[in-house]
Amino acid sequence: MSIDSARVVCTGCDYETRDLMRPVRIRYQAADGKSVVTGCATGWCYDCADYSSIERINPDVLRKELAQKEQAQREARDQLAALSEGWFSRVRHRAQKGHLRYQLGNLNNAIAELGALIRMVNHRSSKARCLKCWSNKTAPVTFDAGNGTAQDFVHECGGQLRIIHDHSGPRFHFRVATYVLNQEGELLAEE
Ligand SMILES: [Zn+2]
Ligand SMILES: [Zn+2]
Numbered sequence: 001m002s003i004d005s006a007r008v009v010c011t012g013c014d015y016e017t018r019d020l021m022r023p024v025r026i027r028y029q030a031a032d033g034k035s036v037v038t039g040c041a042t043g044w045c046y047d048c049a050d051y052s053s054i055e056r057i058n059p060d061v062l063r064k065e066l067a068q069k070e071q072a073q074r075e076a077r078d079q080l081a082a083l084s085e086g087w088f089s090r091v092r093h094r095a096q097k098g099h100l101r102y103q104l105g106n107l108n109n110a111i112a113e114l115g116a117l118i119r120m121v122n123h124r125s126s127k128a129r130c131l132k133c134w135s136n137k138t139a140p141v142t143f144d145a146g147n148g149t150a151q152d153f154v155h156e157c158g159g160q161l162r163i164i165h166d167h168s169g170p171r172f173h174f175r176v177a178t179y180v181l182n183q184e185g186e187l188l189a190e191e
Contacts, residue, residue, distance in 0.1 A: 005020050010157065022177070025178040040055060043141050045138050048132055072107055128185070140152055
């Protein structure tokens with residue numbers, strides 16, 4: 001898998017790092033045998049004193065995402081129902097309906113994943129862990145899609161972190177790493 005990297009800079013000091021945007025998969029293995037597969041989030045680790053990938057378990061973010069996906073699911077269902085009405089519905093709009101069904105399948109999977117993740121987060125005591133050192137002294141860093149600046153994190157200098165997709169950096173080849181964690185985010189295995 002070949003991916004772009006981006007620069008992360010601070011608006012207040014000369015801190016700069018490169019986000020390799022390494023594809024990461026996390027599988028939570030609960031004690032009762034159930035598992036949830038998800039990705040990771042971007043954050044700051046106070047123990048690494050560095051920008052880092054962290055667990056994707058911010059309940060507010062997850063609930064917001066779930067609400068958005070459910071809204072999109074309702075819209076796709078309504079559109080599909082509207083296209084399926086009438087005498088010629090079997091033959092008309094075939095491509096469009098196929099696309100909507102595909103979209104609905106993806107949405108159903110994402111909604112199931114988010115629901116399972118939210119149920120797990122509700123029972124969890126540890127904060128999101130850093131995927132480099134596994135410390136839970138972390139904070140989320142969420143870059144604004146417009147100006148690239150993270151509003152939810154203040155660097156120790158008082159500045160803000162900003163992501164710059166300059167496409168000038170090296171491209172990296174990674175295989176997708178899977179971390180197997182328990183419900184508290186402790187590393188059980190790496191695949
Ligand atoms: Zn700074
Ligand atoms: Zn760390």
